[in-house]
Amino acid sequence: MDLLFTVIVLTLLSGLAMPFGALLAKIEHLHPSWLKSELRHSIIALGAGALLSAVALVLVPEGTSNLSPLVACLALTLGGVGFMLLDILLKKINSPASQLVAMLADFIPESIALGAAFATGSSSAYLIALLIALQNLPEGFNAYRELKDGSSMKSVIIILSFVGLALLGSLSGILGYTFLYDLPKVVSLIMLLASGGILYSIFQDIAPQVRLEKHWSPPLWAVFGFMFGMLGHMLVH
Structure with missing residues (x-):
């Protein structure tokens, strides 16, 4: 029961990075021109680095551990x-x-x-939680701006809906803990499907937005994002 509570808390905290990113995007009045340029590109790059580290250090290594090379490649491709x-x-x-x-x-x-x-006692469980939070922060930032610019939704409604999505993450964590603990191949398939989708997103939607004319720091944030994942991986192992 204590372990299930840990799953609920960690998935909730990881999900709450989404509304936190939305709140960060909301404070445009502090420095509008900077927020819309260098900071925005830096946050996008941070998310790209975190996503890449999640794929390279956790999802793909653990996903391929229980599947044949053919099935693993097929799952990764299908995700993309x-x-x-x-x-x-x-x-x-x-x-x-x-x-x-x-x-x-x-x-x-x-x-x-x-x-x-x-549920399976994986040593990477806490690292996965950290990487989910790292990627949810910039994704919440971008999703808020997209919804705010493209719809008539009020800011408070968008942020509260992101809080609801965090609760959905807890429900998903409970599902994985309760029903998939003895189905390692299914978990591996889920990891690789997600990996293929993440890789597609990085190069289709995220990476093209990182570069900013006359500003060189945003791509460096991709390095920082990957570094956080690498550090967590080294500490775990």
Whole structure:
């Protein structure tokens, strides 16, 4: 029971990074021109680095540990193709919530994997929680700006909806902890599907937004994001 409580708390805290990112995006009045340029690009780059470290250090290594190379490659590819089709669909319907959907497509399977990791006693469970929080912060930032610019939703409604999504992460963690603890191959499939989707998102939506004319610090934040994941991996192992 104590371990299940830990899963609930960690998935909730990781999810609350989304509304925290939204609050950061809301304070435009502090320095509008800087927030819309260098800070925004830096936050995007931080998210890209965290996502990349999640794939390289946790999701792919653990996902491939229980699957054959053929099945692993197929799952990774299907994840990328699935995100591509989702991206095409959102573009066709001209939805202002594409970043929000992409955020959920990462957060839910990772929360399921986090719950399963605690159930199986994986040493990477806490690292997964850290990486989820690191990526949810910039994704919440971007999703808030996208919804605010493309819809008539009030700021408080957007932020409260992000809090609700954090609760959805806890439910996903409970699902993984309760039902997938003895299905390591299913957990590995979920990890690799999420990895393929994340890699697609990095190079399709995130990386092109990192570079900023006459500013050189934003790409460095991608290094910082990856470094955080690397440090956690080294501390765990």
